[in-house]
Amino acid sequence: MSDAKRLDTVRLQNIAMGFWESAALMAGIELGLFTAISKGAGTDDEVAAALDITTLNAERLVTVCMAMNLVSKAAGRYQNADDVDRFLVEDKPGYAGPWMLFTKPRWDKFGKLSDYLRNKDEAVLGQYEGLTVEAARRMHQATSSIGMGAARRFVRHVDLSERTKILDLGGGSGAYSINAAKTHPHIKAVVFDLPPVAVVAREYIAEHDVGGQVEAVGGDFTKDDLPTDCDVAIMASNLPLYSRPIIAQVIQRAFDALLPGGEMHLIGETLEDDRSGPIGPALWGMAEAMNGSTGLAHTEADCIGYFEQAGFTDIGVHEFVAGTLSRITGTKPA
Numbered sequence: 001m002s003d004a005k006r007l008d009t010v011r012l013q014n015i016a017m018g019f020w021e022s023a024a025l026m027a028g029i030e031l032g033l034f035t036a037i038s039k040g041a042g043t044d045d046e047v048a049a050a051l052d053i054t055t056l057n058a059e060r061l062v063t064v065c066m067a068m069n070l071v072s073k074a075a076g077r078y079q080n081a082d083d084v085d086r087f088l089v090e091d092k093p094g095y096a097g098p099w100m101l102f103t104k105p106r107w108d109k110f111g112k113l114s115d116y117l118r119n120k121d122e123a124v125l126g127q128y129e130g131l132t133v134e135a136a137r138r139m140h141q142a143t144s145s146i147g148m149g150a151a152r153r154f155v156r157h158v159d160l161s162e163r164t165k166i167l168d169l170g171g172g173s174g175a176y177s178i179n180a181a182k183t184h185p186h187i188k189a190v191v192f193d194l195p196p197v198a199v200v201a202r203e204y205i206a207e208h209d210v211g212g213q214v215e216a217v218g219g220d221f222t223k224d225d226l227p228t229d230c231d232v233a234i235m236a237s238n239l240p241l242y243s244r245p246i247i248a249q250v251i252q253r254a255f256d257a258l259l260p261g262g263e264m265h266l267i268g269e270t271l272e273d274d275r276s277g278p279i280g281p282a283l284w285g286m287a288e289a290m291n292g293s294t295g296l297a298h299t300e301a302d303c304i305g306y307f308e309q310a311g312f313t314d315i316g317v318h319e320f321v322a323g324t325l326s327r328i329t330g331t332k333p334a
Contacts, residue, residue, distance in 0.1 A: 019107070024064040026104055029097045033061060034070070034080050034088040042077030099146040109290045116289045123292055124222065124246065133196040140173040140200050147175035150236065150267070153320070155183045157327070158265065160232065163187060167230035169221045169254060170238040174201040174214060177234075181213040190227050191216040222246055226257040232265070233258055237325070239268030239303075240284040243294040248306045255310040261334040264312065266303055270326040273301040280324040303328045 028034055036050035048058035062078060065071040070084050080089070087096040109116065123129055140147075160166075160180055166189035168177045177189035191201045195218030202216045217227075222242075233254040239247065254264055269281035275297075285297025300317050303326075307315045312330025320327040 019110075021064070021068055024061065024068065025070065026101055028061060028065055028070070029088060029100055031061075032090065033065065034084050035090045037071065037078050037080050038085060038089040042079075047078070094145075094149065096145050096149075098142040102142040106287065106290065113286075113290065119289070119292070121292065122294045124242070124294060128194065128241075128293075131194055131196045133199045136194075136196040136200045137203075140197075140204070144173045144175065144204065147173055147237070148179065150321070150325070151175035151179040154234075154236075154265070154267070154327075155179050157318070157320070160184050160187060163232045163263075165189065165227075165230040165232070167192060167227055167233045167254065167257065169193075169226075169233060169235040169250065171201065171216075171234070171236070172197060173204045174216060175204075176236055177214045178205065178208045178210055181210040182208070185213070187213065189214045190230070192219055192221055192226065194218065194220060221250055221253070226253060228257050229259065230257065231259045231262040233262065234265050234267070236265075236267040237269070239266065239270070240281065240288060240297055241291075241293055241295040243296065244298065244302060244306075246294065247298065247303075248309055251306045251312075252310040255312060255332055258332045260332055262332045264307070264330050264332075266307075266328040267320055267325055268298065268303065268328070269324055270303060270328075271297050271299045273299045275299060278323045300326055300328070 031051045031053065033047065033051060036047055039050070041047045041050040044055050044059045044062065047062060048055040051058065062071055066073070070081055071078050072081065073079070086092065086094050088100070089095065090097065154176055161184060164187065166177055166180055166187065168174065168189055168191045170193050171177055171191035172193060174191040177191050180187055181189060191198065191205075191214065193201060193216070198216040198218035205211055205214045205216060219225075235250065235254070242250070251264065251266065258264065269284045271277065271281050281297045285295065288295035304315055304317065307328060307330040310330075311332070313333055314329075314331045316329050318327040318329065
């Protein structure tokens, strides 16, 4: 074998040390590095002063962030990458720092992943069994910003102008319903989620002043009765939490509840049909081993099958967020 083709361990080492990169990103967010650079901190000394750390540690942190293409230099001064400047600078409309820190509490669990994978005890709701209002509130404080961004994208992509009422399954903070209501003053919506989450959803509904259009109902959409006066069903970003039989069951229940001619939109972290990626959906599926649920990553073909089995027609798959989210749609025959 020639030197040009000789294998080495560099790729494997980089994967094994991936959590070091996560730590650097999260430290940058927590310390305010990207906000400081956006406000003009362009040298190690200036970064150190803004973050109240030593110049040596400022150099260490910024060096890693440059190697990760989060930060670069122009005319000898640091500047944020475009996506960093948009999403990781505090007080900007698109700030997603809380979402980037959302998975940090799972670090210790991931260090014991092999133990979790040996576990054979699973529950339908996993970590959400016994969910409290306080825990639901913390969760949605972290996820609401990214959820609102996805919901704004949804109302841009989907024509709801002729629709009357949305069934928002597992709607969490109500982001999709809230944005739909703001865009279409005629539309009504019901956020159907676990009772503690419904309490939190009502807080977001009140905050956005759409209480006249949107309500939150507590229940388990895998078994409780669903409203039957809706012509749109949305199920967003909870696909990996459930097994194939449960997702199929939920889509069937949504089909049965929808008015004739109604449409369903499943927005989820989907895999390619050969299960070779993308990595994000694969990781969300694996994380359910630590959550103790029956969930896993689903392929686009899996989701099409659920829709077909339920009786939907005009089924389609649409890219929603490249590399992570697809939008699967179907129509209930009139």
